[in-house]
Amino acid sequence: MAGHSKWSQIKRKKGANDKKRSAMYSKHIRAIGAAVRSGGSGDPAGNLGLKNAIAAAKADTVPVDNIENAIKRALGAEAGAAEFKEVTYEGYGPGGTAIFIEALTDNVNRTVADIRAVFNKRGGSLGNSGSVAWQFEKKGVLLVRDTAETVQELAIEHGAEDIQESEDGLEISTGPADLYAVQDALTGAGYEVESAEVSMVPSNTVAVDAADARKLLAVIDALEELDDVQNVYSNADLPEDVEA
Structure with a gap:
């Protein structure tokens, strides 16, 4: 839940039973298909909505094959198919x-x-x-299991707006468009990003x-x-x- 630490949300999702996990996968597949159709492209590099949907799906461990098949189905959707x-x-x-x-x-x-x-x-x-x-604002939110000062400096250099430290690591907030620039900078420097997603964060x-x-x-x-x-x-x- 976006009202508190995002770490608990990750643990909660990972602990979901098989029935809930199957429903979760279905929702991600639906979101990916909708993003392809609304963005007019199956390439996440030129479709930010699709890139966000894929990132969210991967964070919930949706298999890559499922993601790729969802994109293919959306690109080849027939006239009259359900529009979400x-x-x-x-x-x-x-x-x-x-x-x-x-x-x-x-x-x-x-x-x-x-x-x-x-x-x-x-x-x-x-x-x-x-x-x-x-009371909510759309933000990019990254979780990093490292509190090193170099992580914080690198995140700020690439667009981080706020950084909160906890015993689990760092919760980094960015503008939605800067989320992946920060993520790429951190992973490129060898730091593990636990999660990166666009979220509605309460003020x-x-x-x-x-x-x-x-x-x-x-x-x-x-x-x-x-x-x-x-x-x-x-x-x-x-x-x-x-x-x-």
């Missing part, structure tokens, strides 16, 4: 938290109904467009107690299980014991 539209939804979760949802859908009415049902069942409410989006976080944190995670899990939902972001600052 990028849409966003905004809402409020337990503890007054803001929730921002990115989806890919071929049926907006179905998607909004499913999302509203989750909020109604799990707690929270679906908001209007613009109700919480102003401020809201601290929630343990009870609300567990309710919020239940909302997010239920939203992420929806086929049309690609990403769910929150501005929650979770207690460490709940996050673990």
Whole structure:
């Protein structure tokens, strides 16, 4: 979740069971296909949306063959094939938290109904467009398991805007267009980048107690299980014991 340290999100994804992993792969394949069609190219070098989609898929260990086949299918899509539209939804979760949802859908009415049902069942409410989006900003986020000063200097030299240090390593923020320049500079210098992705980062976080944190995670899990939902972001600052 983008409201707190990204390290926990990586661990959570890697620990997903086989059923959730299969659903995750399907979402990435859908995102890659949509990026090819919207960008008009199967070459990530000239299609930033596709490059982002491929990077996100690789971060979740989607096999390279699956990625390549998804690009080929999108390039050869027949007339009349389902067209997926990028849409966003905004809402409020337990503890007054803001929730921002990115989806890919071929049926907006179905998607909004499913999302509203989750909020109604799990707690929270679906908001209007613009109700919480102003609290988030699109950023490139890289995680590096190294806190050396040379890493930080190299990242700043190639476009890093902010660097946060934790016991796990560095969380580096960039503008969306600078993400891969920083990643390439670090990997080229021999540093291992744990993750690099475009994310919606909250400008401020809201601290929630343990009870609300567990309710919020239940909302997010239920939203992420929806086929049309690609990403769910929150501005929650979770207690460490709940996050673990």
